[in-house]
Amino acid sequence: MESHQSTFAPDLSHLSRSEWLGALRRIGEEQGFAEPMGKTHAAIFVEDGDTLIVSFESMSGIEALSETRTPIGFDMVGGAGWSSLSLLSHGDTWFRDPRVYAFFDQLQDDGFFDEFETVLFYGAGPCGYAAGAYSVTAPGARVLMLQPQATLDPRVAEWDDRFAEERRRDFTSRYGFAPEMIDAADKAWVIYDPRERLDAMHSALFEKPNVARYRAPFMGGALQADFRALDLLPGLLSAAAEDRLSPALFASMLRARRDHPPYLRRLLHRLDADGRTELTRILCENVVARMHAPRFRRRLAQIESTDDSA
Incomplete structure (x- = not known):
């Protein structure tokens, strides 16, 4: 990743949850926009460069994985000069909410994504599902997904018993089946541990001509946490955005696990x-x-x- 001198480096680690949410909202209002979507979802946009990362994260995930308690996209604003659209959820929701559908409908109607030279959607697990599903609103975008679910529709994925209580969510209406939603993407990458059986089964559903599936054996079921601990995520995001993420590059980056x-x-x-x-x-x-x-x-x-x- 190329270095980028930026004064954008917010540190929200000292704030309470309510103060934290208020600070994120103010950052969005000052730097781009902040869009609440009910009590469960929100969007924070920070405008900078002509590469946009659209990241999906849970609030608890940000608090657990980020030393500054800021979304992943903020790192790319400060480190690479990108713009960032952070979609936040309270808990694992897979972003299955009509208010989220309407938000992306409006972005598409407004030609929001057309303002950027490169658009990269990113997420892991339930958020990886969302990255794939909503990428359809930005045709030609690139998508990086870590161990994503394809759907929780029991007619398709009844074998996945990890989220049985979440099957009540509607995965059959708009933006429902993530592997179909990435058809309009320029390119997508799915990274998974083949020894995590259910993750591997979901990844197989993303078998599309524009999808590259990369294996990360013995990395387990928390790839985002491990990749952040190894400081691999910024490089992966940059390589995906620039269409440089190849099997050889991924293998060379994964060598860092020898010290993990x-x-x-x-x-x-x-x-x-x-x-x-x-x-x-x-x-x-x-x-x-x-x-x-x-x-x-x-x-x-x-x-x-x-x-x-x-």
Whole structure:
């Protein structure tokens, strides 16, 4: 990602929830616009450059993952000079709300997206679903989705029992089936861990000519949190917006997980579960040589002790 000098760097980490919401609204009113959509959803627009990121996030997700308690798009305004449209939800709603439909209808009618040279929709999980679904309002946009759901319509995804109570939401009306909504996108990327069975099944529903599906084995079911911890997200967003996100680039970026303890622990657990003792030894030797890792040191000692007693 190219560096960009910007004075836009709000830090809302010290505010209470009500103060936080008020501060976000004021930022939108001063920098672009703020649009409440009932008690559950809101939109904050910050105008800057001619690349627009349309990000979908839950408020709890922002509070948990952002040190400054600001939407992902704010990072791209300050770091890359983009404009940002942040769609916020109170809880996981998949943004299935007629008021959200009407908001995107109005943006489309106003030609809002036509004002930008590049538009990138982004989200993860339920928000990844929304990024795909609403990208249809900006034909030619690019879409980056981390482990998105395609739908919760039980007629299509009855095998996904994680969100059984959410099936009451309407996924059959407007903007309903995310894989169909990305047909108008210039290009879309789905990133998922193939060992997360339900995420992999949803990703298969996005099999379209304009979609690239990238595997992130052993990264687990919280890709956005891990990618943020590894500082990969800004680079992924930039590469997607600029249509540079290739299998080779993604693989090179994912090498950062070699120093990510959660990934290494998942890999160790899998190798042990599969009885791959020699590979386990190689992994432990590699990790112990590079970092302080008591668990890997103990496991290596166990393997060596077994060898000595054989």
